[in-house]
Amino acid sequence: MTGHDGDRGAGHDGDRRAGRRPAVLKAVGLTLAAALVLGGAAAGWAYWHLNNNIRSVDINSALGDDRPAKPVVTPSASASVSPLPTGALNILVLGSDSRSGKANEELGGGDSSGARSDTAMVVHIDAGRTGATVVSIPRDTLVTRPSCPLSSGGSTSVAYDSMFNSAYSLGGPVCAVKTVESVTDVRMDHYIEIDFSGFAKLVDALGGVTVTTGQDIDDDKSHLHLAAGTHHLNGKQALALARTRHGIGDGSDLGRIGLQQKLVKALLEQIAATDLLTDPAKLYRVADAVTGSLTTDTGLNSLSELMRLGQSLKGLTADRVKTVMMPVVTAPSDPNRVVAKEPAASALWKSLR
Template identity: 80%
Template sequence: MKAEDEHGDGHEGVARRGGRRRGLLKAAGVVLAGALVISAAGVGWAYWHLNHNIKSVDINSALGDDRPPKAVSTPSASASASASPLPSGALNILVLGSDSRSGKANAELGGGSSSGARSDTAMVVHIDEGRTKATVVSIPRDTLVTRPSCPTASGGTTSVAYHAMFNSAYSVGGPVCAVKTVEAMTDVRMDHYIEIDFSGFASLVDALGGVTVTTDENIDDDKSHLHLKAGEHHLDGTQALALARTRHGIGDGSDLGRIGLQQKLVKALLKQMSSTALLTDPTKLYKVADAVTGSLTTDTGLDSLGELTKLGQSLKSLSSDEVKTVMMPVVTAPSDRNRVVADEPKASDLWASLK
């Protein structure tokens, strides 16, 4: 009888323990399912947030067909065999750094009046077919150009302007006029347009943990609040922005000296991005993505996280060592020693090489 009682108690104990285990497993399953739902919701919200950060302009519709022809590229054999190949053709992207003062962050960083903005920095990024090499051509903002007639948001058009400063195109007609002016002066089709403002650039540098740049001379510029000795410096976002904007403390104080610093900064940023393990650090990846998309304006061909991701993936074989930085050849303008004009035929030869 005693043995039976013990045997019975044993079964009951096992049943109770089994029930507890099943209960714990069930609870763990509920928690795990809940965590997955929350995680999925978080990822969904993050994607929605990043996607809605991006502002866009329909440049193709605004400019119509009166533009240089698109480059024709031949698909590679590997791309043809893939079900959904990444793009591999040559590409020209107009990248503008805007000095917009809209928003508190931009104003604090020294942006322009809240009623308007200028293209403080302009670069044409040419990516070779195969997307393993690239050339970045800086256009001095003080270049005198013939600014074409541009459509305006109100439905009208701007007048043709002769001997106008290059960066005035953005002021009078926004991204559409900036693209049209670049295409008119280069006869090269801009496949895409990307604009980033002051706060976005500074935030991007901070999200990457800063950027290391070597300067060849002392920089002492009270206007940009930048004071650096010649040598290697690890800069935060505010300092990197000041470096990109400084000109009074270097060389002859012209825009041409600043372009050299900007090109160094571009190369340094590319190296920083490639050395930062973003894919293994989701928190940093999101921080970088939020910094970029939060202050980005693109054409409608790049106005989604999916399109930007595809562009990024197509450039995975492009290293910073294969990025060449040059400036559009210019000479002092005969009419104004403080302005420059394209140095022909060198400038035309450069643009022709990008077709």
């Protein structure tokens, strides 16, 4: 899974041809799609309710100036003509797995407390917003976790050879962003987190998703048992597929990344096949599931801001996206962990600055 150039999504043109859906949806799941739809369909109480569903974290205030510098942007000649932004963007997208609570246990969650970032992607949108690179970071990557501020006051200690996803479980979104910026030396302009339990509700609101697996999946820990072939999954099954790792390949996170990418594509295809604008009840259920499972930075914490971002990405299509995984090798200290493969990883991050 170390190189997936030009991974094709589902169509966005009027005839919904495959391969033309905006590529950014591959990175943020359904967030921007819902925002674009809601921009023209939601009003009154429904808009207020959905807007207030979105949770946010003030990452900029928490981190201050102790982070990579913002790139210097030269205003374009068309800036005064179009109010939409056109500059490059880096967005950290996390799928969080809350493992406590009865509802989550019924969805196949573990019995440990707290939450972990089971999925992490850095989405780089090129200047002009017509091209993008999506980089998946394996959660089993060993990194140096920097000192992070805590909402309760004080800060964490620097930790060496620490699991990448421990940053989120220890210090939440703020520490996740700071750790990614420390590892990559790339400033994250925005943060988007999608809760996996809400993700299951979203799949059900869409009527399920169809996924084809190339091998049997037999994973007691995620409660997923599927024979190789094509299956129509409900929300609980789709969430189990996103979580599974022990029933495929060598049981590492690298195999799970491939399944998650396949699942996102299946979701996009389901949306492409569903005309939500002709079914207001389904539209509302989908929008409620999306916004109810969403946490963003304060720069994206409203439907209007999400819609503005989505509109600025109208020229970004699937044939202009590159999807890769951060280059990694087995960690010398632990065969069950990986570390960044150098100099390839540094060269990748440098290309996104």
